[in-house]
Amino acid sequence: MFYYLNVIGTMAFAVSASLTAMNKKLDPFGVFVIAFATSVGGGTLRDVLIGYTPVGWMRDLNVVYFIIAGFALAVIFRKKLDKLRVSLFLFDTIGLGVFTLIGIERGIATGLHPVICVALGTMTACFGGVIRDILCNEIPVIFRKEIYATLCIVGGIIFFTIRNNFDINQDLLYILVSAIIIVLRLLAVRYKWYLAPLDRY
Amino acid sequence: MFYYLNVIGTMAFAVSASLTAMNKKLDPFGVFVIAFATSVGGGTLRDVLIGYTPVGWMRDLNVVYFIIAGFALAVIFRKKLDKLRVSLFLFDTIGLGVFTLIGIERGIATGLHPVICVALGTMTACFGGVIRDILCNEIPVIFRKEIYATLCIVGGIIFFTIRNNFDINQDLLYILVSAIIIVLRLLAVRYKWYLAPLDRY
Amino acid sequence: MFYYLNVIGTMAFAVSASLTAMNKKLDPFGVFVIAFATSVGGGTLRDVLIGYTPVGWMRDLNVVYFIIAGFALAVIFRKKLDKLRVSLFLFDTIGLGVFTLIGIERGIATGLHPVICVALGTMTACFGGVIRDILCNEIPVIFRKEIYATLCIVGGIIFFTIRNNFDINQDLLYILVSAIIIVLRLLAVRYKWYLAPLDRY
DSSP, X not given: OHHHHHHHHHHHXXXXXXXXXXXXXXXXXXXXXXXXXXXXXXXXHHHHHHTOOSOHHHHOHHHHHHHHHHHHHHHHTTTTGGGGHHHHHHHHHHHHHHHHHHHHHHHHHTTOOHHHHHHHHHHHHHHHHHHHHHXXXXXXXXXXXXXXXXXXXXXXXXXXXXXXXXXXXXXXXXXXXXXXXXXXXHHHHHTTOOOOOOOOO | OHHHHHHHHHHHHHHHHHHHHHXXXXXXXXXXXXXXXXXXXXXXXXXXXXXXXXXXXXXXXXXXXXXXXHHHXXXXXXXXXXXXXXXHHHHHHHHHHHHHHHHHHHHHHTTOOHHHHHHHHXXXXXXXXXXXXXXXXXXXXXXXXXXXXXXXXXXXXXXXXXXXXSOOOHHHHXXXXXXXXXXXXXXXXHXXXXXXXXOOO | OHHHHHHHHHHHHHHHHHHHHHHTTOOHHHHHHHHHHHHHHHHHHHHHHHTOOSOHHHHOHHHHHHHHHHHHHHHHTTTTGGXXXXXXXXXXXXXXXXXXXXXXHHHHHTXXXXXXXXXXXXXXXXXXXXXXXXXXXXXXXXXXXXXXHHHHHHHHHHHHHHHHHSOOXXXXXXXXXXXXXXXXXXXXXXXXXXXXXOOOO
């Protein structure tokens, strides 16, 4: 089931990144690269930093095909997708929760410290968007407005707190913490939680 | 012979990137870094993603020396190079064709799927320019105007189509497909082929 | 002792990057990521390029804690730090010298050619700042104004000149060359040394 959630998240990232890139007037190749980099960028950076190479999407071609599908859907339905904003937001949020746990899992499998694992989870979920914004020549949105990444960190802390104190089934724990991150994100957007910039003067 | 074409391509990339950076009023160190990153950036990203480390230019110092030579030539003749625009464009196009095949070859040597090999070829040829544009704080030109990268993908598909269906000498195949990419690029510029952005409204 | 200098440099990089990010009105998460990327970005790029993975800060958590401390100090004292500009500049300069030597050492330990080792030293000291500027959507400052990176290259050349010609204690050599880079940087700022852009017309 987790694998299917991963697929949903990957496609949602590809679709929403394609829309961003089309709004920026990029050509189809540019749109595809942005979609690809946003979907797998976080996980790719993670794999490179821990030395898990060739990186993930080179080993599981399904990832590539799902991104191509997400890109194609976004291009074909580009004039109608604004009506699906709510669904897209939901899928994107599922991606956020699932990607965080995938990053944490990869960190544990590599034998890294929990602090690093939480960082890897956050990176997996958020850095695709950072790469997208850099390629589109903007200051990354997650550094300015949203508490997106903070929720991944909170989720990661909850994960290790539960894991170290309770005897819980691994799969159940992944689903549970993903769900917590997803709910927190929905609450955050609903109630406009954000981190205020720090005034210097 | 392929090795010499590679050298011509590397130097051409270094020269044209140096000109771009000088036009941006960067200081000589900045110009050199841009020249270096443009020339080897695509191949370096490829090597990092597939885990071929230390990356290529650390193993073959000749690459470093040719880039230094290209940088030096660009600096010395910086007031006269606009007259050589056509030659530079030709060398740059040779680089495009040769780098694509080098990337594909590295992918095959790593045992990766043809789809990934084509992606690696395109990355090798095109991502140096993406890195250059990011360092110069612009939206990468290949995402906006030129069909540059699309030609690499087409070349890669032709490569595997021939390879899987004909019993052809490996070296000959490399030269042939490089030549096809080079000719396509010349035609593309001559006849102003481009990919139109996708209107959303 | 070298380890303590490294810590001072890391914290100084974290503090000054945090100030830059706060001036850009980023939120606390954005400030932290910029602080982190600036402090370890150069060394991380180096480790990835030479294949030393998981990268350094994943193996030595102290680095992570010192960056968190530098970030926290910068946030808490954000309204008073402008008064400490001179001290901060000094610590930053210590970081420049020490990081260069750490990068050179890592290159030697990997068995790379002196030219590559000098490049790795420069990368370790300077590319955190390049990553910071890219994340903040600016053309990297070291490409435009300061001779920052050139001093690392000069220091690296001095290092190998002494190492190949004199029978000197390794630790002493590290301290000596770090000190030379630090003094050169102080002189450079004091006497406004810079590299002029190259006019093309």
